[in-house]
Amino acid sequence: MGKIFITGIGPGSREHMSIRACEVIENSDIIVGYTTYIKILEKSFKLKDVFVSGMRKETDRCREALNLALSGKTVALVSSGDSGIYGMAGLMLQIVEENGSDIEVEVIPGITSSSASAALLGAPIMHDYASISLSDLLTEHDLINRRIEAAASADFVICIYNPKSRTRVAGLAEARDIILKHRSGSTPVGIVKDAMRDGESAVITDLDNMLNHEIDMTTTIIVGNSETFVSRGKMITPRGYGL
């Protein structure tokens, strides 16, 4: 019987992948993934075989990965960042479960976008933080706003994934309005696009001005807590060492 590795590939470039993830990519019979990520991997690896599909085809990819593994193949199902954070690990395990299969599955962690983005900005998430996706494809809009409210009220650093898409633009402005009820307009905000891969950009701004910057689906936004400050181009959330 084959095996399924659910593998986070980190931000994208090989240098920020773990050694274990590289080994799995190199040694698997077939890599299953979303078009964009397979293209990124092909820049760094000679892939033996691939099964590629587009956006919103997550369920199909997982079923294909299972079928391939059941036919005896070693399969790497890849997602960007960490496969366990807004990635494919949950869905893949659910599909194995639904099938009643006892195929072996191993989850390999990766560097998620909040870590990669934070490293580019300085040290904005040194303290308690909340990670919230604004995508309302799979989550009720009200629940998203309730989470933004809770995180803002308890002074969490807030990492926002999927802030905007071509068809979904209002959510981010709403989220910002909610945060502004609890935090000053001068609260630092980091906006990072394509962290640690081609086209990377990182900007530090504040709540008042954040909507004036380019933001899309591959942007991660980090909103500081009440103590976050900016110094010489670095966004820093102190942890109370009392310097």
Place this chain on the structure above:
Amino acid sequence: MGKIFITGIGPGSREHMSIRACEVIENSDIIVGYTTYIKILEKSFKLKDVFVSGMRKETDRCREALNLALSGKTVALVSSGDSGIYGMAGLMLQIVEENGSDIEVEVIPGITSSSASAALLGAPIMHDYASISLSDLLTEHDLINRRIEAAASADFVICIYNPKSRTRVAGLAEARDIILKHRSGSTPVGIVKDAMRDGESAVITDLDNMLNHEIDMTTTIIVGNSETFVSRGKMITPRGYGL
């Protein structure tokens, strides 16, 4: 002039470090870190030179790293997990700032404990989550509880770092009581100790029973949200794909 790399080493074993972090560890003139992490690194790397110090000596380590870099050395300041999440990145940048130095500093992200722990448990953090440290050395006790309350009330998955120490035991029971106001006692809880390094253990239990398990400073606890379930030994938070 030298340079400071602030480097997350991930859970500990070389295979879950990024290629970039490995290169930096191998090529730096000196590695600065907490005793335990230097010992872990020495199992996988031949370190050229080290500066080691104990717990609560974080400020000293950063000052030493700066002095070494100012004297021309390439320095790697290491923390476990991701140096940008409860690690050394913030303090190091603050000390460079305080010194008024223009020494070059680069933050290299790593795999944080919630990612490594989640991978061992299955897929518990597929959805919005809050990361909260229960250490009250650097944070007011009331603020910690306020964050637990906010995260529990808005149905975040909750990742708890530093749940307990030899002298601090009450905080975890308090946190659990707060979560139980919002979630059922049968909510799945994952308890992971020393994820992906020697002595690793991972247990899946629930809110009612979590305090019956061994928990200490190097344990990470992941409390599921209202939809998290356990199936054949895996803890899974679904993301609404509607299978």
